[in-house]
Amino acid sequence: xxxxxxxxxxxxxxxxxxxxxxxxxxxxxxxxxxxxxxxxxxxxxxxxxxxxxxxxxxxxxxxxxxxxxxxxxxxxxxxxxxxxxxxxxxxxxxxxxxxxxxxxxxxxxxxxxxxxxxxxxxxxxxxxxxxxxxxxxxxxxxxxxxxxxxxxxxxxxxxxxxxxxxxxxxxxxxxxxxxxxxxxxxxxxxxxxxxxxxxxxxxxxxxxxxxxxxxxxxxxxxxxxxxxxxxxxxxxxxxxxxxxxxxxxxxxxxxxxxxxxxxxxxxxxxxxxxxxxxxxxxxxxxxxxxxxxxxxxxxxxxxxxxxxxxxxxxxxxxxxxxxxxxxxxxxxxxxxxxxxxxxxxxxxxxxxxxxxxxxxxxxxxxxxxxxxxxxxxxxxxxxxxxxxxxxxxxxxxxxxxxxxxxxxxxxxxxxxxxxxxxxxxxxxxxxxxxxxxxxxxxxxxxxxxxxxxxxxxxxxxxxxxxxxxxxxxxxxxxxxxxxxxxxxxxxxxxxxxxxxxxxxxxxx
Amino acid sequence: xxxxxxxxxxxxxxxxxxxxxxxxxxxxxxxxxxxxxxxxxxxxxxxxxxxxxxxxxxxxxxxxxxxxxxxxxxxxxxxxxxxxxxxxxxxxxxxxxxxxxxxxxxxxxxxx
Numbered sequence: 001x002x003x004x005x006x007x008x009x010x011x012x013x014x015x016x017x018x019x020x021x022x023x024x025x026x027x028x029x030x031x032x033x034x035x036x037x038x039x040x041x042x043x044x045x046x047x048x049x050x051x052x053x054x055x056x057x058x059x060x061x062x063x064x065x066x067x068x069x070x071x072x073x074x075x076x077x078x079x080x081x082x083x084x085x086x087x088x089x090x091x092x093x094x095x096x097x098x099x100x101x102x103x104x105x106x107x108x109x110x111x112x113x114x115x116x117x118x119x120x121x122x123x124x125x126x127x128x129x130x131x132x133x134x135x136x137x138x139x140x141x142x143x144x145x146x147x148x149x150x151x152x153x154x155x156x157x158x159x160x161x162x163x164x165x166x167x168x169x170x171x172x173x174x175x176x177x178x179x180x181x182x183x184x185x186x187x188x189x190x191x192x193x194x195x196x197x198x199x200x201x202x203x204x205x206x207x208x209x210x211x212x213x214x215x216x217x218x219x220x221x222x223x224x225x226x227x228x229x230x231x232x233x234x235x236x237x238x239x240x241x242x243x244x245x246x247x248x249x250x251x252x253x254x255x256x257x258x259x260x261x262x263x264x265x266x267x268x269x270x271x272x273x274x275x276x277x278x279x280x281x282x283x284x285x286x287x288x289x290x291x292x293x294x295x296x297x298x299x300x301x302x303x304x305x306x307x308x309x310x311x312x313x314x315x316x317x318x319x320x321x322x323x324x325x326x327x328x329x330x331x332x333x334x335x336x337x338x339x340x341x342x343x344x345x346x347x348x349x350x351x352x353x354x355x356x357x358x359x360x361x362x363x364x365x366x367x368x369x370x371x372x373x374x375x376x377x378x379x380x381x382x383x384x385x386x387x388x389x390x391x392x393x394x395x396x397x398x399x400x401x402x403x404x405x406x407x408x409x410x411x412x413x414x415x416x417x418x419x420x421x422x423x424x425x426x427x428x429x430x431x432x433x434x435x436x437x438x439x440x441x442x443x444x445x446x447x448x449x450x451x452x453x454x455x456x457x458x459x460x461x462x463x464x465x466x467x468x469x470x471x472x473x474x475x476x477x478x479x480x481x482x483x484x485x486x487x488x489x490x491x492x493x494x495x496x497x498x499x500x501x502x503x504x505x506x507x508x
Numbered sequence: 509x510x511x512x513x514x515x516x517x518x519x520x521x522x523x524x525x526x527x528x529x530x531x532x533x534x535x536x537x538x539x540x541x542x543x544x545x546x547x548x549x550x551x552x553x554x555x556x557x558x559x560x561x562x563x564x565x566x567x568x569x570x571x572x573x574x575x576x577x578x579x580x581x582x583x584x585x586x587x588x589x590x591x592x593x594x595x596x597x598x599x600x601x602x603x604x605x606x607x608x609x610x611x612x613x614x615x616x617x618x619x620x
Contacts (some may be wrong), residue, residue, distance in 0.1 A: 131576050138583045142590050152597040159610050162598050165591045166540055166607070170531055172587065173547030176580055177524050180551040184517060184558030187565075189572050208562075 011068035017054040017061070017082060018072070018122050024050025025115035032108020044097040047111045051090045051118070058083045062502070071129050078126035080353060080503035081271035084360060085125075088264035089118040091364050091478075095256035095371055098475055110150060114260060117143035121264060125271030128279065130179050130189040133272055137175075137236065140268060141168045144261060148253040160252025167235060167245040175232020181225035185214040191279045195286060211280055212287045226297060229276070230304070236269030239334045240307040247315070250327035255374060258323065259367040262330040267356050270334075274341055274349055275506060277301070282344055282429070283507050294344050295432045301342035306440045309335030313447040322370055323380040325451060326363075329406060332448060333359055339421045339441055343428035346507050351420035353500035354493075358405070358417035361489065365402040365482035368475060369395060376469040382458050389460035391468045394476040396459050398483030403452040405486045408445045413490040418445065516557035523550035537598070537605045541591045548584045552577045 012019065028046050035042065058079050066074045092114055096107070120139030127133055145168060149161025179189070186194050188208035196210040215222050231242060238246035250258045280286075281294035312332030319325040337359070340352030370380065372395055377384045389396045405412030418441065425438035489496050523546055530543030559573025595605055602609050 131572075131579060135579060135583070138586070142586060145590050145594065149594055149597060153601075155601060158594075158598050158601055161594045162537070162610060165587075165594050166537070166544075169541065169544035169587055169591060170547075172583070173524075173527065173544050173551070176548055176583075177520075177551040177554065180520070180554035180558065180576075181517075183573060183576070184513070184554055184561065187558065187562040187570075189576060 011072075014061075014064070014066050014068040014074045015072060017057045017086075018119060018126075020050055020054045020057060021086075021115055021119050021122065024054075025112050025119065028108055028115065029112045032112070041097050043108050043111050044093050047093045047115055048090055050115070051086045051093070055083055055086045055090075058086070065505070071132050072123065072126050073128050074126065075505050076502045077275065077504065077506035078271070080499065081125035081267060082122050084267050084356065085118050085121045085264045088267070088360060088364065089114055089260065091368075092256045092260045092264070094474075094478070095259055095368065098472065099254075099256060099371055099375055106150075110147070113143045113147050113150075114256075117147065117260065118264065121268035121271075124268050125275065128191045128275070130182075130191065133276075134172075134176060134179065137232075137268075137272065138172060140265060141172065141236075144168075144257070144265060147257040147260070148249055150254055150257065156252035157254065160249045163245055163252075164249045167242070171232045171235030171242060174228050175235075178225045178228025178230075178232060181221050181228070185209070185218050185221050185225070186211060191276060195279050195283055195290075212289045215289050215293060222293075227300075230273075230300070233269055233273040233276070234304065237266050237273065237334045237338075238331050239304055239338060240311055241304075243308060243311065243331045243334070246331050247324055247327040250330070251321065251324045251380075255323070255367065255371045258327070259364065259371075262327070262367065263360060263363055266330065266334060267360075270337055270341075270352065270356060274352065277341065277344075278349060278506050282346065282349065291430075294429060298342050298344040298429060298432045298434075301338055301344075302434055302437045305335045305338035305342050306437055307335070308332070308338065309441070309444045313444050313451075316451050317447065319451070320382055321380050322382055322385065322455065323374070325382070325455075326366055326370060329448070329452075330363065332444065333363070333406075335444075336418065336421060336441065339434075339437055340424045342437065343424040343434060344432060345424075345427075345429040346504055348424035348428060349507070350497075350500045350504050351417075351424040353503050354420050354496055355417035357496050357499065358413040358486075358489065361482050361486045362402045362405040362412070362414055365398060365479055365486065366406065368479050368482065369399040369402070372472055372475045372479075373469070375472075377466075382455065384466075385455065385458050386462050387459075387464035387466065388469065389456075391466075392471065394471070395469075395479055398479040399459070400456050401483040401486055403455055405490070407449050407452045409449075411487065411490045413486050413493065413496070416490055416493045513557050513561040516560075517554055520550045520553040520557065523547075523553065535607045537595050537607055538592075540607065541588060541595070544591075545584055545588060548580055548587075552580055555580070 028043050032043055062079060064074055096110060117140045120136045123136030124133055145161055145165045148164045149157055151157040183189055186209050188194060193208045194211045235242040281290060281297055309332045312328045312335060316325050316328035337352050337355050340348040374380045405414035408414045408418040422438050425434045428434045527543045527546035527550060531540055534540055555573045555577050563569045599605055
């Protein structure tokens with residue numbers, strides 16, 4: 001039974017970042033109706049202020065442990081992903097404000113949907129309860145469907161939304177069915193009760209069984225449930241076998257939305273996935289039975305990781321559109337991050353968190369570049385970038401840094417991240433052999449070198465008589481800042497490492 | 509009347525398989541959305557079967573499963589609303605609701 005003090009108002013203060021975002025989203029929606037402006041940067045500013053306030057609250061709550069209303073858990077792990085999400089959503093809002101093509105009269109709804117998706121991710125990464133996890137995931141997904149189809153007059157956008165909603169619905173169905181099977185065998189929706197970490201069932205009296213018991217009684221159902229739930233997560237992080245929607249949706253969506261899907265939404269999926277598998281299998285006090293099972297799950301995740309990165313990189317080789325290439329590259333990066341999760345131990349998960357932080361800087365930068373060039377030239381093909389390198393160095397030089405970092409060449413942060421993942425693959429949980437995955441990761445980096453460097457070649461080593469692109473100062477400043485951070489954290493990575501390490505309070 | 513839990517779970521697995529089959533085989537978007545609803549409802553049945561089983565063990569009902577079901581029903585309704593809205597937007601452009609009229613995966617870049 002819920003204890004009365006759980007329903008006390010102190011839960012609300014733990015939820016202050018979420019409440020701030022909800023308020024901000026509603027204020028944006030209302031002010032949109034009141035101001036009725038076509039080109040309203042003020043609405044974006046409100047969104048940014050709200051996200052900034054939420055981020056400040058998250059930073060000040062660093063180290064706090066607690067549970068609000070028995071459902072929302074406050075910890076550093078969730079804090080990491082919430083901070084990540086608010087920072088990424090903030091950048092997406094800035095992108096919308098900078099994008100000439102996005103300035104249209106329904107702009108208030110655009111910000112509202114972005115903020116709603118961020119709220120969904122907040123709940124998804126901040127809970128041990130599968131019910132709230134599903135609700136958060138659905139909130140994020142539903143807002144994203146509408147965002148993908150925001151330019152409903154455009155063919156590509158309408159198609160992108162259609163594909164997204166169809167595959168999103170499928171993955172929701174698969175995941176909820178998996179959860180229902182897991183509930184049928186364990187009698188609880190709380191991951192901590194399943195893992196045995198929380199002996200007392202928070203809602204029922206003694207009907208819940210831990211996963212270890214369930215494994216003994218019905219191993220087939222548990223295996224089926226795990227595969228189905230992994231399938232649902234796989235959609236959210238765009239990993240194999242549910243990655244095929246990603247290139248089309250990423251390409252058809254407006255670029256700021258693509259950025260959101262590729263960065264914030266993917267990180268949210270990873271947050272939920274890592275919490276789920278981390279608590280159930282990696283936590284130190286799991287029994288012998290579960291530890292043996294853990295290695296099988298680790299092997300499945302490793303296969304998924306290898307398939308994802310290979311498929312993403314091979315498909316990226318053939319692309320002529322920069323946006324589509326970045327979409328496949330983001331699929332490949334989901335595979336890289338999964339390497340750390342597949343290692344099934346604390347060091348591996350830390351490596352994944354570190355790589356996600358690195359991914360934030362380099363990928364936001366690359367998408368900012370794409371946004372700038374597609375805004376200036378109206379095209380997204382590699383052709384249109386020909387010879388642009390020397391003509392706009394403040395934009396293209398940062399892009400070269402992002403591409404080098406995405407490949408994983410020192411001294412960029414992408415290299416440090418990949419090194420961590422390699423270490424993770426070399427030293428996975430006891431009884432798990434992932435040396436082949438490390439080799440696969442190395443080979444994939446070599447493949448990716450080809451298509452990333454092709455962009456550099458087109459930019460700098462080829463000539464064209466296209467006019468000098470019109471400069472855009474805020475975007476140049478943003479890209480230079482991101483490039484600086486990409487190099488800085490590549491050399492002095494201790495702060496990011498500490499952040500990743502503090503995020504792993506999940507497993508203690 | 510006492511239906512064993514296993515039978516209910518098997519029924520829900522059959523419903524899920526029908527939904528999955530409909531998703532994979534049918535090309536009409538409305539039918540595809542219906543198939544997704546069927547999969548969610550298969551999950552609901554499994555939740556309730558599990559909840560009944562645990563209620564029998566504990567001697568009283570536990571709210572968790574039925575609460576999940578009500579939320580999944582709500583989620584399914586919202587999904588249907590958003591999905592149908594997008595289908596209408598698509599229909600206005602293409603005068604069809606067939607998935608065959610989407611550009612095949614991998615060919616979208618040629619449409620530019």
